[in-house]
Amino acid sequence: MTSAGRTVVCHLDELHDPGSRGLAICVNEQVHDVFIVRQGRQVFGYLNSCPHTGGPLDWLPDQFLSLDKDYIQCATHAALFRLNDGHCIAGPCAGDRLTPVSVMVDAGAVVVLHRDFPAQGG
Numbered sequence: 052m053t054s055a056g057r058t059v060v061c062h063l064d065e066l067h068d069p070g071s072r073g074l075a076i077c078v079n080e081q082v083h084d085v086f087i088v089r090q091g092r093q094v095f096g097y098l099n100s101c102p103h104t105g106g107p108l109d110w111l112p113d114q115f116l117s118l119d120k121d122y123i124q125c126a127t128h129a130a131l132f133r134l135n136d137g138h139c140i141a142g143p144c145a146g147d148r149l150t151p152v153s154v155m156v157d158a159g160a161v162v163v164l165h166r167d168f169p170a171q172g173g
């Protein structure tokens with residue numbers, strides 16, 4: 052559900068812990084590919100764009116994590132990123148980071164805030 056400046060994605064309990072989900076967030080008539088990652092009671096959001104090539108990170112729908120679920124893993128060249136800040140710790144883009152998207156948990160609902168997306172025409 053989208054309202055002014057935010058999109059309610061799901062309830063926190065609908066996400067595995069740790070777990071991930073891909074999303075298409077529509078802001079100002081533009082669709083942005085995003086994914087969220089749950090770690091305990093926290094949820095982090097990033098653009099679905101690897102800093103190595105700009106391509107998507109998921110290897111299957113909603114699968115953004117390494118097998119041990121300790122890291123976000125890019126499907127193309129296996130770069131590993133920390134869950135909580137998107138910093139790349141291994142792979143061809145080591146030292147780079149994912150582009151964050153603001154996410155909050157509001158009364159149990161996972162909410163993506165629109166403030167990180169460019170304004171229309173910007």
Ligand code: FES
Pocket residue numbers: 101102103104105106125126127128129130142143144
């Ligand atoms: S495209 Fe992600 S590591 Fe190469």
